[in-house]
Amino acid sequence: MIYTVTFNPSLDYIVSVKDFRPGMTNRTSSELMLAGGKGINVSIVLGNLGIKSTALGFIAGFTGDEIVRRLHNGGINSEFIKINDGISRINIKLKSIDGTEINGQGPHIDSSHIEQLMNRLRRLESGDVLVLAGSIPAGISDNIYKDIMDMLKDKGVQIVVDATSRLLTNVLEYNPFFIKPNQHELGDIFNVTLNTQEEVIPYALELKKMGAVNVCVSMGGKGAILVADDGNVYKAKAPDGILKNSVGAGDSLVAGFLSGWIEKKDYEYAFRKGVATGSASAFSERLATNGEVNDLIGKVTIIR
């Protein structure tokens, strides 16, 4: 079974505003609300690609109930821990200025909630896959992903981590199977600005040296890099298309990679499917469907 963990789920309120003016009353020209949070997006896209998963994490309040309702309606299994105070966040995405977002804080999570999650994760078995994705709410130690990996280290669970800064670097010694920073997150780790694939490769290799089994660096419309455990470095050019909504494109890449890996156990194919899935989500209002991925998979150029 695949499990995804989202510490801080959200309802994503994705709006367009024509000629946004700071300090003025702006009105939307389109609006869309989707269940979100990185692990949840991975579960949704896996479901679209025909792979079952269980979404874990913490939810609170009416927004939390709505997230669960939407997942349930979409056929996604979830086992969230419910927090009695506060509400799950509503994250605002200003689609008309791509990349502009206001993400909320989410409810306070205390040590008893963490213990409940740990108890659930302790029941994972050999052959399971665990995806730890997204930020953690304030007040939780950035060792938390590391602590989870430490607890599971001898269990034969394959672990994917999509996180930033120390939340990511802290887990590398536990050899995560797949990590996926984007180029800016990779640059922040090493305090450099990375623009091209050639500039990204040495730093991706460094993360592999630090312990990650496979390092994928996503680069938006510029595609992605994979430093794979088969000894190859793959460079992907994203297919051409019209950007509609890039929210969750990175999570879609993770889901597409996992689905491709499960299908063929071939890194080049998994990477191709990952990039196609990321782009299919970027070219669609919602997250990628299986049909959209199949239309794009032959249009991804990969150079080894």
Ligand SMILES: Nc1ncnc2c1ncn2[C@@H]1O[C@H](COP(=O)(O)OP(=O)(O)OP(=O)(O)O)[C@@H](O)[C@H]1O
């Ligand atoms: N404008 C675009 N054109 C084509 N493909 C895109 C575009 N934006 C994203 N993608 C695809 O999606 C993948 C992941 O995108 P990106 O690097 O933006 O992820 P991210 O920053 O983790 O995103 P998010 O945090 O919103 O999930 C890219 O590698 C690419 O395949």
Ligand SMILES: O=P(O)(O)OC[C@@]1(O)O[C@H](CO)[C@@H](O)[C@@H]1O
């Ligand atoms: O604040 P975090 O946890 O880093 O990211 C949360 C988030 O921006 O990531 C997803 C897209 O990747 C969205 O669905 C969600 O709103």
